Amino acid sequence: MAPPRNVVKIAVQMRDAIPQLIQLDQAKPLAAVLKEVCDAWSLPHSERYALQFADGHRRYITENNRMEIKNGSILCLSTAPDREAERLLRGLQSESREGRREALRHLLLLAPDLTFAREVISRDGLQRLGTIIEDGDDLGEVLALALRAFLELMEHGVVSWETLSIPFVRKVVCYVNMNLMDASVQPLALGLLENVTLSSPTLGQLVKSEVPLDRLLVHLQVMNQQLQTKAMALLTALLQGATPAERKHMLDYLWQRNLRQFIYKNIIHSAAPLGDEMAHHLYVLQALMLGLLEPRMRTPLDPYSQEQREQLQALRQAAFEPEGESVGAGLSADRRRSLCAREFRKLGFSNSNPAQDLERVPPGLLALDNMLYFSRQAPSAYSRFVLENSSREDKHECPFARSSIQLTVLLCDLLHVGEPCSETAQDFSPMFFGQDQSFHELFCVSIQLLNKTWKEMRATQEDFDKVMQVVREQLARTLALKPSSLELFRTKVNALTYGEVLRLRQTERLHQEGTLAPPILELREKLKPELMGLIRQQRLLRLCEGTLFHKISSRRRQDMCCPEPPHPGAARGLSGQPSLFPAVPVADIRALLTGKDCPHVREKGSGKQNKDVCELAFSVSYDHGEEEAYLNFIAPSKREVSIWAG
Numbered sequence: 221m222a223p224p225r226n227v228v229k230i231a232v233q234m235r236d237a238i239p240q241l242i243q244l245d246q247a248k249p250l251a252a253v254l255k256e257v258c259d260a261w262s263l264p265h266s267e268r269y270a271l272q273f274a275d276g277h278r279r280y281i282t283e284n285n286r287m288e289i290k291n292g293s294i295l296c297l298s299t300a301p302d303r304e305a306e307r308l309l310r311g312l313q314s315e316s317r318e319g320r321r322e323a324l325r326h327l328l329l330l331a332p333d334l335t336f337a338r339e340v341i342s343r344d345g346l347q348r349l350g351t352i353i354e355d356g357d358d359l360g361e362v363l364a365l366a367l368r369a370f371l372e373l374m375e376h377g378v379v380s381w382e383t384l385s386i387p388f389v390r391k392v393v394c395y396v397n398m399n400l401m402d403a404s405v406q407p408l409a410l411g412l413l414e415n416v417t418l419s420s421p422t423l424g425q426l427v428k429s430e431v432p433l434d435r436l437l438v439h440l441q442v443m444n445q446q447l448q449t450k451a452m453a454l455l456t457a458l459l460q461g462a463t464p465a466e467r468k469h470m471l472d473y474l475w476q477r478n479l480r481q482f483i484y485k486n487i488i489h490s491a492a493p494l495g496d497e498m499a500h501h502l503y504v505l506q507a508l509m510l511g512l513l514e515p516r517m518r519t520p521l522d523p524y525s526q527e528q529r530e531q532l533q534a535l536r537q538a539a540f541e542p543e544g545e546s547v548g549a550g551l552s553a554d555r556r557r558s559l560c561a562r563e564f565r566k567l568g569f570s571n572s573n574p575a576q577d578l579e580r581v582p583p584g585l586l587a588l589d590n591m592l593y594f595s596r597q598a599p600s601a602y603s604r605f606v607l608e609n610s611s612r613e614d615k616h617e618c619p620f621a622r623s624s625i626q627l628t629v630l631l632c633d634l635l636h637v638g639e640p641c642s643e644t645a646q647d648f649s650p651m652f653f654g655q656d657q658s659f660h661e662l663f664c665v666s667i668q669l670l671n672k673t674w675k676e677m678r679a680t681q682e683d684f685d686k687v688m689q690v691v692r693e694q695l696a697r698t699l700a701l702k703p704s705s706l707e708l709f710r711t712k713v714n715a716l717t718y719g720e721v722l723r724l725r726q727t728e729r730l731h732q733e734g735t736l737a738p739p740i741l742e743l744r745e746k747l748k749p750e751l752m753g754l755i756r757q758q759r760l761l762r763l764c765e766g767t768l769f770h771k772i773s774s775r776r777r778q779d780m781c782c783p784e785p786p787h788p789g790a791a792r793g794l795s796g797q798p799s800l801f802p803a804v805p806v807a808d809i810r811a812l813l814t815g816k817d818c819p820h821v822r823e824k825g826s827g828k829q830n831k832d833v834c835e836l837a838f839s840v841s842y843d844h845g846e847e848e849a850y851l852n853f854i855a856p857s858k859r860e861v862s863i864w865a866g
Contacts, residue, residue, distance in 0.1 A: 226245060226246040226247050227245050227246070228243070228244050228246065228290060228291045228293070229241070229242075229243055229244075229291050229292070230242060230243075230244050230291070230292070230294070230295060231295070232271070232294075232295050232296065232297060233295070233296040233297070234297040237261055240260055240261075242257070246286060246287065249283075250271075250281065250282070250283055251266070251267070254266045254267075254269055254271065261297075267300065268299065268300055268303055269297055269298065269299065270297075270298060270299070270300040270301055271295045271296070271297060271298075272296050272298050273293070273295060274295060274296045275294070277330075277332045277333060278296070278329070278333070279333045279335070280335040281295065287844055290805060301333075301335050301336045301339045302339045304336065305336060305339035305343055308327045308330075308340075309323075309340065309343055309345055309348055310323075311326075312324065312327075312352065317358065320352075320362055321361060321365065324365035324369060327340070327345075328365055331369050331372035332372055332375075334376055337378065338376075338378060340373060341373060341378050345373065346370065346373060346374070349366050349369055349370045349373070350370070350385075352366040353366050353367060353370065353392065354387065354388055356394075356395075359401065359402055360402050360404075360405075361404070363405050364402065364404040364408060367405065367409060367412060370412070381415055381416050381419035381420055381423070382419060382420040382422070382423065384416060384423065386426060389413070389423055389426055390426070390430065392409050392413060393409075393413065393427065393430045395409040396409045396410055396413060396431055396435065397431065397432075403447070406439065407444075407446045407447050407450040408450075410439070410447075410451055410454050411453070413431065413454055414453045414454045417454065417457040417461055418460075418461070421461065424457075424458070425461075427454075428458050428461070428462070431454070431458075433455075433470065433473060433474060436451050436454060436455050437474070437477055437479060440452065440455075440479070440482065440483075441482060445492060445498070448487065448498070449497050449498045449501070452498060452502070453497070455505075456501050456504045456508070458470070459471070459504075459505070460504070460508070460641070464512075464515065467508060467511075467512070468512050471508070471512065475656075480656070483505075483653045484650070484654045487502075488502070488650050488653060488704075489704075496646060496856065499646035500644070500645065500646050502646075502648040502653070503642070503645050503647055503648040506648045506652050506653075507636070507639075507641045509652065510635055510636075510652075511637065511638060513586055513637050513638075514637060514638040516589055517581065517582045517583055517584050517585075517628075517632055517637060517638060518581050518582065518638070519584045519585050520578065520579040520580070520581050520584050521575050521584070521585060523573075528585070528588070529575075531588060531592055532564075532588070534592065534595075535567070535588075535592060535595055536563050536564060536567060538595040538599060538602060538603070539595070539602065539603060539606040540563045540566070540606075561573070564621075566606070566610035567610070567620055567621050568620035568621035568622050568623065569619075569622070570621075570622055577622070580625070582629055582638075583632060586628055590624055590627075590628050590663040590667075591621065593660040593663070593664070594660075594664050597664060598664055601664075601668060605618075605620055606620050609671075615680045615681065616675075616678060617681075618670070618671050618674040618679070619681070620667075622684070623667065623670050623674075624667060626684075626688055627663065627666055627667055627670060630688065630691070630692055630695070631659070631663060631695070634695060634699060637659075642833070643833060644833060644836060644854055644856070646856075649702055650703070650705075651704060651705050651706050651708070651709055654704065654705045662706070665706065665709065665713065666691070666695060669695075669713055669714065670687065673690055673691055673694065673717075676717060677690065677718050690718060690721055693721055694713055695713065697716060698712050698716060759863065763864070767855070767856070767860055767863075767864065769854060804840065804851060808842045808844075809840055809841070809842045810842055810843065810848065812838065812839070812840060812865055813839040813840075813841060813850075814837065814838045814865055815834050815837060815838075817839075818839040818850075818852060820837065820839065820850075820852040820854075821833060821834050821837045833854060836856075836857070836858065836860075837852070837853065837854055837855075838861060838864065838865040839851065839852045839853065840853075
């Protein structure tokens with residue numbers, strides 16, 4: 221006869237004792253179950269004991285998570301979390317260095333468990349760890365263990381980072397600024413300061429004032445990936461917390477100290493593969509660099525600004541007045557104004573008064589900056605572009621100014637200028653770290669591409685929007701290849717001619733149409749059962765490999781999730797690191813949610829910064845006792861979303 225649904229068969233272990241095989245009644249109070257287990261081993265005072273999962277992080281069994289116990293689970297009997305917390309905290313006060321080290325090691329093993337963490341925190345465990353960190357009597361393993369345990373306990377969110385004392389933060393800053401510090405300590409100290417900076421504006425200002433940028437540059441130049449990553453994390457946190465003016469000053473200083481060149485040569489092109497966390501921080505740094513363009517992009521031209529009027533005249537003169545000559549010399553003021561207006565029209569402005577074209581935001585003054593940069597850095601190409609098109613009378617002229625304004629809008633859109641940083645993205649472009657003035661240089665390549673494409677299409681003014689669509693496709697396809705340098709970008713984008721774009725479009729269209737043709741649909745139906753079987757097998761193999769999913773927090777922690785092996789078990793449920801993903805049988809799963817339907821996406825709101833999170837989010841709804849619970853995921857890529865939730 222099968223046991224009732226709420227009864228599971230499990231094993232319970234204890235050191236130096238024969239394991240017990242019992243039937244656990246999930247309806248029975250946990251205290252009563254513990255008493256029966258202790259009585260079987262003749263152990264008095266059952267309240268001094270607790271059950272733990274025998275694998276993973278050995279989480280304590282509580283009334284809240286006991287439904288995760290399934291048939292065949294192996295538990296172990298151990299000291300109750302409150303007594304274990306007291307014992308380990310007493311060990312932290314041991315006069316023996318070895319005693320403190322052992323207590324910290326054991327504390328670190330149990331710290332990921334929320335039940336244990338709450339017991340430690342309620343007994344002033346964070347303060348005791350803080351004392352070890354502040355005293356700094358041992359700058360080696362003991363300090364590293366204390367920092368790691370402190371970070372693990374804070375990760376649970378029971379205590380706010382804003383509650384940390386100024387002396388404590390200053391002491392951690394000292395560890396970051398010290399020379400000849402233990403290699404295991406400084407990455408942890410940098411990680412702690414990153415959390416402080418992201419969580420507390422007040423303490424973040426303290427960190428900003430006491431950690432010199434030069435010190436972070438020193439850490440970035442050490443050939444230690446973990447130290448580099450944590451230094452970059454703190455750097456991007458400090459930049460994100462700064463005002464726009466402060467951020468510009470900080471980035472200008474870092475660029476003067478050749479940080480860009482170092483990142484390009486020694487991090488991006490390092491022999492060691494680039495980690496996901498470093499890729500994210502490089503994406504953030506790129507977004508902050510491009511974000512410096514936003515004020516100019518949002519500012520319209522001021523027709524009463526003498527400086528801006530002079531810049532427009534410089535643009536006109538560079539095209540139509542050779543150096544040292546003035547075409548309008550000796551002419552009356554009215555004649556000179558008429559000549560200038562005609563030349564501005566030849567330059568490609570839609571209005572005789574160019575200020576009217578640049579009142580649109582975006583791109584505002586950023587378009588003027590781009591045009592001036594092109595005229596000064598590539599004067600021959602600029603003059604050739606303008607004169608070649610202004611002298612044509614067959615309606616095939618390409619308007620330079622109008623094209624530049626629209627191209628600036630297009631580049632800002634493709635590069636997400638002015639948009640908030642994503643919490644998970646890793647989509648940085650190496651070429652932006654391989655070139656000074658990368659945005660303006662990219663414009664110079666793109667405006668010449670536009671002129672080339674215009675001629676290939678034999679376009680007229682009526683075809684302007686069509687040309688811009690083709691140019692957008694050329695740029696987007698090439699940027700997606702992530703070329704490592706501007707020269708490589710130039711080569712690839714120029715190879716993507718209008719004819720090649722048409723060929724790619726036709727290939728994609730034929731592929732789409734071909735898959736919908738009646739013979740193809742008929743063949744697909746015949747092969748569908750076999751194909752679905754192969755797909756299920758492939759998906760199962762891929763899922764068994766597991767995936768590192770982001771836990772959205774300041775530490776950007778990642779946890780593995782995969783079906784339980786072997787394959788028959790994989791069909792039964794999901795499992796993962798117990799700190800984040802409990803085991804969930806497929807029989808208990810209610811539904812799979814994606815995008816905005818996920819609870820963790822709804823909690824975060826619907827701002828621009830969560831658009832990417834929405835695209836990468838999915839949740840598994842399952843029965844947790846009599847309640848509905850969720851496993852919430854943020855996938856590292858859209859491909860992983862397709863594999864797990866497709």
